[in-house]
Structures are given as structure tokens and as C-alpha cells.
Amino acid sequence: DARVIATMSAVEVVQRWLPRLLQIGNAAHEDEKRRAARIGRRKDSDGGKEDDDHDEYINSSLSAFEVVLTNITPALNLIVEHAAFCALGSSTRTSGSEIKMSFGKRSQDKLRILLRSPLPPAQSSKCSRELAKLVDVIVNSSATANGLRPTKATTDALASASSSSAAAALKASSSSYARISPLDDCRVLAEEAVVTVEKRRCIYAFDVCSRSCFSRAQGSGKFDVESLLNCLQNLLNELTRAEDCAEEVEKGCEIVVRRCCDGLASYVRDRGDSARLRAVSECADALTAIADIIREVGYLTGGRVEAVEEIMTEDVLGLESVLFDEFLDNIRHNVASSTRIGWLQPGVGGSSSDDIATSGTTFSPYLSASLLAIVRCRAQVERALGETIRRSDGISYNLLAMQTAADGVICGICDEIAERKLQMKVRQADRLANELSFLINTLKKYLSTETLAMVNNSRRMLCSKAGRGGGAQGGGPDGLAALEELERLGRVYVL
Numbered sequence: 001d002a003r004v005i006a007t008m009s010a011v012e013v014v015q016r017w018l019p020r021l022l023q024i025g026n027a028a029h030e031d032e033k034r035r036a037a038r039i040g041r042r043k044d045s046d047g048g049k050e051d052d053d054h055d056e057y058i059n060s061s062l063s064a065f066e067v068v069l070t071n072i073t074p075a076l077n078l079i080v081e082h083a084a085f086c087a088l089g090s091s092t093r094t095s096g097s098e099i100k101m102s103f104g105k106r107s108q109d110k111l112r113i114l115l116r117s118p119l120p121p122a123q124s125s126k127c128s129r130e131l132a133k134l135v136d137v138i139v140n141s142s143a144t145a146n147g148l149r150p151t152k153a154t155t156d157a158l159a160s161a162s163s164s165s166a167a168a169a170l171k172a173s174s175s176s177y178a179r180i181s182p183l184d185d186c187r188v189l190a191e192e193a194v195v196t197v198e199k200r201r202c203i204y205a206f207d208v209c210s211r212s213c214f215s216r217a218q219g220s221g222k223f224d225v226e227s228l229l230n231c232l233q234n235l236l237n238e239l240t241r242a243e244d245c246a247e248e249v250e251k252g253c254e255i256v257v258r259r260c261c262d263g264l265a266s267y268v269r270d271r272g273d274s275a276r277l278r279a280v281s282e283c284a285d286a287l288t289a290i291a292d293i294i295r296e297v298g299y300l301t302g303g304r305v306e307a308v309e310e311i312m313t314e315d316v317l318g319l320e321s322v323l324f325d326e327f328l329d330n331i332r333h334n335v336a337s338s339t340r341i342g343w344l345q346p347g348v349g350g351s352s353s354d355d356i357a358t359s360g361t362t363f364s365p366y367l368s369a370s371l372l373a374i375v376r377c378r379a380q381v382e383r384a385l386g387e388t389i390r391r392s393d394g395i396s397y398n399l400l401a402m403q404t405a406a407d408g409v410i411c412g413i414c415d416e417i418a419e420r421k422l423q424m425k426v427r428q429a430d431r432l433a434n435e436l437s438f439l440i441n442t443l444k445k446y447l448s449t450e451t452l453a454m455v456n457n458s459r460r461m462l463c464s465k466a467g468r469g470g471g472a473q474g475g476g477p478d479g480l481a482a483l484e485e486l487e488r489l490g491r492v493y494v495l
Helices: 002-046 052-060 064-088 109-116 121-146 152-160 164-177 184-220 225-238 242-269 273-301 306-336 350-357 365-385 397-420 426-443 449-465 480-489
Strands: none
Touching (some): 002 121, 064 184, 121 184, 121 225, 184 225, 225 273, 242 273, 242 306, 273 365, 306 365, 306 397, 365 397, 365 426, 397 426, 397 449, 426 449
């Protein structure tokens, strides 16, 4: 707090006195021009004689511009260095040189370390505003200070009335002044201090935001895009040199998004599929909201958004891909346990086997379990994601989940049939052929080309084993009645 107060005091001194001193200098400069005009008229009336009194005046007095260079500028440099040290500590300037300690050099080690260290975020933000005011004052005063240079007409008038040696010295000093801007060094130092403190402001803001977003993502599975947007909007309102902080803004956004992804990964680590789907939903929403983030970043960086947009999108897509692929793998594993055809297991034989295989009054348990697994999968995805389109595939998450579940069911049943086909009896093959036909009619819009080809091959094999010849649907001992009965019993699952 003492350093903040010292910074504010230094800025107040410059705000109050620099314009006043330059006003006095401007009045003196006008007096110099009037004196030069009088000397010119006197020279014409005296016939060009040299004036010893005038030479003494030239040699002993300073012009207004020289007073600014020799008295005001050094003092202003010291005040600006003091303000920069109080606001920043002994950090390295953009030009590479270190900001010198303006006080406390002989203090105890602990105090000296404290004085040289950066200020906390709240105090640093206050100093940033004060240093911006300081830069504005110096920039506005610089034009006035440059206007105090002796004009060529004034220099020529004074030189013409002086001795040759005094005239030569006057012209030499005038030519050297033409290349000097007295407040430039002060302005550069103040500008560098503002940029440094605002870069720190960005770093502090994104650090706080990333910690908050990680905590929220880890605890409740929330990808907090709003916090990042608010952080960017606050910086847009506070920063006066936003484009100089472009690199910090880009890196900060990348860090916040990455920490959100880390938090979501931690959130789902010891949880089930519901948590994964929630995290996938948050990632899908975040991918949509990245456009808003990029818009705000563009305002801060002057349009430099391509690289940061690509990195943030890759991070979110990478997490979304891993989590949804894990969910799909779990679907395949879960539906595989639902496709065991109980009445086809070894040890079931004789007349009992025939009775089980020809029973048409109940819906097969494996069909019920398989279709229920698909329905449960669809309900999970619809509840979490609705009809959200997956960015990487261009189709809805719901459809992807249904395709995976349907393929898993069909592949599991086909594997069961392939494993038991040598021990399968005619009546069992006939029943399975009808049930596969029912599954194809029910799930064909969700099946991939490879899976559809595989199930058709299995159905033809079963038809051949049952003696149907061409393998037409509805063939066999029961005709179309078996398919109609399956559709009646399984209607609730189909719906």
C-alpha cells in the first residue's frame, strides 16, 4: 500500500507541475522571440555594429528550451523512475535494462526484497491506472516542450547582433537542439512501465480465472466459459495497452481452457457414463462458445486469433473425443452382455431343446435385454445431449450412440450364432433366422454397412441350415406368422 501511495504521489506531482512549468517556459520562449525582434530592429538602426552587452547576455543566460533540458527533464526522469520502481519493483524493462531502486538501497535484506518484488494483483491494478495517467500527461506535454526550441529566425536574429564567436556557438547549439526531444526518455520509460504492469495484470487475471475454472470443472463438471468471457471483458475495459499484451492474452486463454479440460477429466475419472456424457455436453457447448471467446480476444489483440483459436479448439475436441469414445466403448461392453442366447447354450438338448426353440408365445429374453440396452443408451444420450451435433462427425451424438449400440447388439448375436452353429438344430436355426429378420427390420437404419452385411450372412446361413433354400423372410414351417408375432411382442421396444 505504501508503494501504491508513493506511485500516486509521484503521478500527482507530475500532473500538477509539469504543465505549469511548461506554461512558464512557453511565456519565456515568447519573450525570447520578442527580444530577437527588438535586437534585429536595433541592428538595422545601428548599421550592424556588434553589441558587447548582447554578447554577455547570450553567454550568461539560458533559453527556455535549455532550462527544460538541463533542469526539468532530469528531475522528471527521477520522478518517473521512482514511480516505475514503486509500481513494478526491480523488474527488467522491455529495453533489457533493469529498473533501479529509487530508495531503500541500504535497508535490511527483508525490506529490500519486499521493495524489489512485484505488487499483489489488486495493488498492481491501481498502479497500472496511475502510470497510464502519467504517460498521458507526458505525451500531452511533449509537444509543448518541443515547441520551446529556438526558431531559425530567432537564432539568426540573435547571431547577427553577436560577435563571430558567440554567433557560431549559438548556431551550433541551435542545430543540436533540432534533434532533441526533451521528454522522449521519460515517455519511453513510463510507457514501458505501463506495458509491464498491464502484462502482469493479464497474468494475474488469467491465473485466478484458471484456478476457479479448474475447481468448478473438477467439482461439478462445469466448463465455465462465462468466467473466461468475463475475464476478457474486464481486461478490455481496464487495459490501455491491450495490443502490447497480446501474447499474455493468448497464452492466458489457452491455459484457462486447458485447465477446464483437466478439471473435467478429473471429474469423470471415478464416475460412470452419466458423468462422461455431462462432460461431453459441456465440451460441445464450449466448442460453440469459443466463437465468443475469439471475438473478445480479437478486440484485445488487434485480430490475432488464428493460433489461439486452433489450440483451444484442439484441446476441447481432444477431451471430447476421449470421453465420448470411452462412453461408446462402455456401450459395446454393456450390450455384449445382453446378447447371450440362453436356450442355445450347451447342455440344452433333446425334446426340451425343441420345445424351447419352437416356443412362440414369449419374446426371447436376449431380444428383450438387447433392445432394452439400446433404449437405455438412447435415453442417456438424449437426456445429456439432446440432438446436439458432434462437430468432428457432423451428425448427432444420439445417432452415433444408437449406431454403436445397434452394431454391438448385432455383432454379439452373430458371434453367439457362429460359436454354436455346429450344435444348432433345425428348429433352433429357423427361430433364430426369424429373430434376426426382426432385428434387421428394427435396427437397419442404425447399422453400418459392414454390420448389415455380417448379419445378412448369418441369417442366410441359418435359413440354409433350416432348409429354406433362398432364405426369404417369412419362410420356414411357421411362414410369416412368426415374424408378425415377433413384431407384436416387440412393438414396445421398437417404439
